[in-house]
Each structure stands twice: as C-alpha cells, then as structure tokens.
Amino acid sequence: xxxxxxxxxxxxxxxxxxxxxxxxxxxxxxxxxxxxxxxxxxxxxxxxxxxxxxxxxxxxxxxxxxxxxxxxxxxxxxxxxxxxxxxxxxxxxxxxxxxxxxxxxxxxxxxxxxxxxxxxxxxxxxxxxxxxxxxxxxxxxxxxxxxxxxxxxxxxxxxxxxxxxxxxxxxxxxxxxxxxxxxxxxxxxxxxxxxxxxxxxxxxxxxxxxxxxxxxxxxxxxxxxxxxxxxxxxxxxxxxxxxxxxxxxxxxxxxxxxxxxxxxxxxxxxxxxxxxxxxxxxxxxxxxxxxxxxxx
Amino acid sequence: xxxxxxxxxxxxxxxxxxxxxxxxxxxxxxxxxxxxxxxxxxxxxxxxxxxxxxxxxxxxxxxxxxxxxxxxxxxxxxxxxxxxxxxxxxxxxxxxxxxxxxxxxxxxxxxxxxxxxxxxxxxxxxxxxxxxxxxxxxxxxxxxxxxxxxxxxxxxxxxxxxxxxxxxxxxxxxxxxxxxxxxxxxxxxxxxxxxxxxxxxxxxxxxxxxxxxxxxxxxxxxxxxxxxxxxxxxxxxxxxxxxxxxxxxxxxxxxxxxxxxxxxxxxxxxxxxxxxxxxxxxxxxxxxxxxxxxxx
Numbered sequence: 001x002x003x004x005x006x007x008x009x010x011x012x013x014x015x016x017x018x019x020x021x022x023x024x025x026x027x028x029x030x031x032x033x034x035x036x037x038x039x040x041x042x043x044x045x046x047x048x049x050x051x052x053x054x055x056x057x058x059x060x061x062x063x064x065x066x067x068x069x070x071x072x073x074x075x076x077x078x079x080x081x082x083x084x085x086x087x088x089x090x091x092x093x094x095x096x097x098x099x100x101x102x103x104x105x106x107x108x109x110x111x112x113x114x115x116x117x118x119x120x121x122x123x124x125x126x127x128x129x130x131x132x133x134x135x136x137x138x139x140x141x142x143x144x145x146x147x148x149x150x151x152x153x154x155x156x157x158x159x160x161x162x163x164x165x166x167x168x169x170x171x172x173x174x175x176x177x178x179x180x181x182x183x184x185x186x187x188x189x190x191x192x193x194x195x196x197x198x199x200x201x202x203x204x205x206x207x208x209x210x211x212x213x214x215x216x217x218x219x220x221x222x223x224x225x226x227x228x229x230x231x232x233x234x235x236x237x238x239x240x241x242x243x244x245x246x247x248x249x250x251x252x253x254x255x256x257x258x259x260x261x262x263x264x265x266x267x268x269x270x271x272x273x274x275x276x277x278x279x280x281x282x283x284x285x286x287x288x289x290x291x292x293x294x295x296x
Numbered sequence: 297x298x299x300x301x302x303x304x305x306x307x308x309x310x311x312x313x314x315x316x317x318x319x320x321x322x323x324x325x326x327x328x329x330x331x332x333x334x335x336x337x338x339x340x341x342x343x344x345x346x347x348x349x350x351x352x353x354x355x356x357x358x359x360x361x362x363x364x365x366x367x368x369x370x371x372x373x374x375x376x377x378x379x380x381x382x383x384x385x386x387x388x389x390x391x392x393x394x395x396x397x398x399x400x401x402x403x404x405x406x407x408x409x410x411x412x413x414x415x416x417x418x419x420x421x422x423x424x425x426x427x428x429x430x431x432x433x434x435x436x437x438x439x440x441x442x443x444x445x446x447x448x449x450x451x452x453x454x455x456x457x458x459x460x461x462x463x464x465x466x467x468x469x470x471x472x473x474x475x476x477x478x479x480x481x482x483x484x485x486x487x488x489x490x491x492x493x494x495x496x497x498x499x500x501x502x503x504x505x506x507x508x509x510x511x512x513x514x515x516x517x518x519x520x521x522x523x524x525x526x527x528x529x530x531x532x533x534x535x536x537x538x539x540x541x542x543x544x545x546x547x548x549x550x551x552x553x554x555x556x557x558x559x560x561x562x563x564x565x566x567x568x569x570x571x572x573x574x575x576x577x578x579x580x581x582x583x584x585x586x587x588x589x590x591x592x
Contacts, residue, residue, distance in 0.1 A: 102460075105407045105408055105456055105460055106407075106457045106460035107405050108402060108403070108404050109403050109405065110401050110402045111402075111403070112401055113401065130402070134461055135461055135462045138463050139462050139464075160401055164400040164402035164431075165402055165431055165434055166303065166435045168434060168435075168437070
C-alpha cells in the first residue's frame with residue numbers, strides 16, 4: 001500500500017496502475033479517523049475495483065464558522081494501518097495547501113435538496129462537499145465511489161451532482177454500520193460524554209421502533225411516525241432535536257403528515273439530527289415501498 | 297466525420313478512438329453559426345489532437361431572461377460543412393433534452409472574476425457557461441479545449457474553474473479573428489443593420505489607436521487610455537458603451553486610473569462591451585508588459 005500526499009504523484013500512480021491493466025478504480029473519500037463504517041466501504045471497494053484509493057482529507061470548506069474543523073479528530077497512523085488491513089492500494093492524504101493552493105473561487109452547488117435537513121443548519125456545507133468530491137473525482141477519475149448511507153443526504157446530493165454534470169462515475173451507497181447496541185458509527189461519537197453516549201441510543205431506537213410500528217400497522221401515516229420519533233427521542237433529557245423528518249428518497253421532498261406509508265411507491269427516509277451538548281449526531285432509515293402493498 | 301447527437305454514442309465513439317490509439321482529444325465547444333473564428337480554433341485543435349470534437353449547442357442556461365436564446369442564429373447544415381472542411385472528426389449536436397433531461401439542480405460558479413464586465417450585465421451567464429463546459433468535459437474528457445480570446449473573460453473564468461477543480465484538461469486560448477476592416481468575428485454580427493455594422497468599427501478602432509497611443513508614449517496611464525477608448529467609441533452616435541475597462545489578465549482586477557502602463561509586470565486587458573440597438577458587441581486587446589521597459 002502506498003501513502004501519497006501530492007496530486008501529481010497520485011495522478012501518476014493511478015495512471016501507472018491503469019496502464020498495467022489493474023481494472024476499475026474505486027474511491028472511498030473520507031475525513032479520516034476511520035471506523036468500521038469506513039472499513040465496510042473499503043471492503044466493498046476492494047470487491048468491485050482493481051485499484052482501491054481512499055482519501056483522507058478534513059476539508060475546511062465544508063465546515064462553517066464555529067463548527068469543529070480545528071478539533072475534528074485525527075489519527076493518521078491508525079487510519080493508515082486500518083486501510084492497509086483492508087487491502088487498500090493507495091491512501092491519499094493531501095495537505096490543505098495541496099488541495100487549495102489558493103482559496104477556491106469555484107464552487108459546485110446543488111439547489112433545492114441542500115436547503116433542508118443538514119443543509120438548513122449548515123449553510124454552505126454541501127457546496128463544500130460537492131466541490132471537494134468533484135476535485136477528488138477529477139484527480140482520481142474513479143469508476144466507482146463509495147459513500148455511507150449514514151450521510152444519506154450527502155449521497156442524494158452527490159448522486160444529483162453526478163447526474164446533472166454527466167460525471168462518468170458510479171456512486172455506490174453502502175449500508176449504515178452500527179455498534180452492537182445500535183448507535184450508528186461516526187467519527188464524532190468520540191465527542192460524547194458517557195451519559196450522552198448512553199442517551200444517544202434514542203436515535204437508532206426511535207428509528208427501529210418506528211419501523212416496527214409501521215410493520216405492525218400501529219403507525220400508518222407520516223404524521224404518526226414523526227410524532228413517534230419525536231416522542232421517543234424526547235425521552236432523553238440530553239437530546240435536542242434539530243430535525244426528525246420523513247422525505248422521499250433520493251428526491252428529498254418532505255411527505256405530508258397525512259401521507260399513508262402503505263400507499264407510497266417510492267422509498268421514504270426517516271432522517272434525524274439530534275444534538276447532545278456540542279455534539280451533533282445524525283441517523284436515518286429507509287422505508288422501502290411494499291410492492292403490491294394493501295391499498296385500503 | 298461523424299455527426300453525433302447523443303451522449304452515449306459520443307462517449308462510445310471517443311472511447312473507440314482512444315482505444316485505437318488516435319492520441320489526444322481536442323474539444324472546440326461552440327454555440328454554432330460557425331465563422332472563421334471557430335475555424336481557426338478547429339485548425340489549432342487539428343494541429344494538437346488526434347481526435348477533434350466540436351460541440352454545437354446553444355446552451356439555454358447561459359442566457360438570461362430577455363436575452364437572445366430563442367433568436368440566436370442557427371444553421372446546422374452550414375456548420376457541419378464547415379467542420380468537415382476543417383478536418384474535424386466528430387461534431388456533437390445534442391438536443392436541449394439530451395443535455396438537460398431534467399432542469400439542472402447543479403451549478404458551477406466562479407466568484408469574483410464573474411461579477412464584473414459581462415458578468416455585471418448578464419447575471420448567471422458565467423454559471424451557465426462553466427456548468428455546460430464542465431458537462432462537456434465530463435462527457436468528452438478532452439486533453440485540450442480551445443476557446444477564442446474574443447470572450448477573454450470566459451477564458452479567464454474557465455481557466456480558474458479548471459485550476460480550482462483540478463480538471464485534467466489544458467485550456468488553449470486562441471487569438472481573436474477579425475474582418476478585413478477590423479471588426480471582431482461574432483455570430484451576433486448578423487444582427488447588425490448596415491449603419492450599425494459601419495459604426496461598429498469603433499470597437500476595434502479604439503483598441504488599435506489605444507495601442508498606438510501607448511507605443512508612441514501619448515497615453516501613459518490607465519486613466520488616459522480609458523478616456524481615449526470612451527472618447528473614440530463615443531464618436532459613433534449609435535454606440536452605447538456598457539463598459540470600457542482596463543484590468544489585469546487573467547486575474548481581472550481593474551487597474552487604477554493612475555496606473556502607468558510601462559510600470560506593469562503583468563498583462564493588462566482593454567475590454568469593451570458596446571450596444572448598437574439591440575445588439576451587444578464585445579472586443580478586447582491585451583497589452584503585454586514590456587520586459588525591461590523604461591521606468592521613469
């Protein structure tokens with residue numbers, strides 16, 4: 001496995017591997033502090049690609065003022081070891097100066113689907129994400145790029161960008177990976193104090209019980225599910241709900257409270273953002289439409 | 297020469313040619329109604345590339361409301377014949393529906409250098425340009441892309457985008473091509489009534505005489521040159537000046553009136569936009585810094 005820090009060297013390494021016939025290039029873009037969620041992306045990339053590149057870059061332009069760019073957890077040595085253990089070929093770790101030798105005047109923006117959920121509380125965040133992802137795509141020219149569904153809105157935004165700009169890459173969304181007790185893996189989980197960590201289970205718990213309620217017919221409408229999610233999360237005194245929403249996926253159009261889940265013919269996402277002190281956690285679950293479901 | 301109308305067929309044709317070892321791909325993006333200016337781009341592309349692609353697409357999203365999208369001149373048969381005569385390999389003529397099957401939610405914006413000159417009077421214009429050029433780059437993956445310097449700001453904006461987003465393409469700016477009497481070639485020249493056509497010579501005339509005045513030491517400062525340009529153009533009763541500016545190139549920072557041309561160490565552009573009735577014409581000339589020029 002090679003650790004590469006410059007764009008020129010990375011381009012040349014990938015070109016060499018392309019010319020040697022290694023086959024498709026798979027990219028796993030990350031901000032480092034890797035966990036089992038990232039490892040699952042690397043395994044999927046390994047399965048589908050002849051060359052697996054992971055990038056580790058805490059991208060300053062996707063952080064707003066007052067957000068945690070400076071304090072975002074970093075552990076390069078551990079990250080490199082984890083990547084090696086997953087059979088990664090190239091780890092790209094550029095300095096900020098390498099990615100932004102001058103402040104970028106150019107931004108890529110996706111309208112509409114970035115104005116809600118995380119986009120509402122993090123203005124400019126998704127512009128920073130789409131801009132850096134497009135830079136990585138232009139540098140690495142991957143055939144596949146792997147993203148975790150924990151950041152479901154990010155997946156929807158990137159898929160929209162790829163479609164709108166005719167980027168020649170296939171986005172591969174991968175399932176959320178959870179701790180044994182249900183907490184979705186996140187590099188930011190290290191911020192949680194013990195009591196917060198315990199109460200953070202209300203996110204996955206609310207989603208799981210909502211799914212059960214739908215399956216058992218106890219919650220039929222989007223309004224009932226919204227109420228369930230909020231009620232469940234509010235049992236945690238430390239939880240501060242930023243949003244608990246139901247939307248079509250990947251179009252991200254909020255569904256009406258009166259919307260009956262069994263009537264839907266496209267997936268609906270239950271999406272949560274909840275703050276515990278200064279730590280902001282997100283989680284989500286997809287509700288797939290029942291083919292031939294009962295239309296009462 | 298092949299005329300191709302779908303993205304899928306174009307991708308496949310270029311891939312075939314790449315695999316057959318034709319070498320570098322050169323792209324000349326146009327809006328059609330081709331003239332000798334475009335022909336000069338095609339010849340330059342032919343010189344540098346194994347595969348020459350020209351695109352003909354009147355891009356709706358770079359036209360503002362009330363601009364001439366509907367009436368922009370079109371003559372596909374003549375365009376195809378001209379491309380053939382210049383040894384072009386592929387002419388890509390997509391329908392609007394092929395390029396924008398859904399209205400694009402994604403835009404690429406370049407800040408600062410798009411807020412002045414043509415960007416000031418055509419809000420959103422350059423976002424439309426950078427977005428469609430990036431789509432064409434993603435579809436065609438050219439090694440070189442050729443742009444006329446008549447649209448000097450467009451060249452600066454696209455070079456900025458390419459640099460900021462790490463696009464793997466070399467932009468080749470090509471000189472302005474003029475009629476025998478000096479008028480810069482433009483597809484929009486057909487809009488000019490005979491009297492307007494005659495008076496339109498004030499654009500090139502003002503630039504030529506400004507250059508002479510600088511060389512002969514009659515105009516030393518940017519302020520004097522600005523005054524000269526405005527005075528010269530105002531001799532035409534039909535001319536309505538939108539701007540007559542001096543800026544560094546390609547940074548597009550306006551130079552102060554007190555700026556002494558001989559002191560400069562970077563190129564300065566004289567950029568004009570002048571309306572004749574409903575027709576808006578642009579022209580420009582670069583003043584190269586004198587190496588070892590006299591510093592009084």
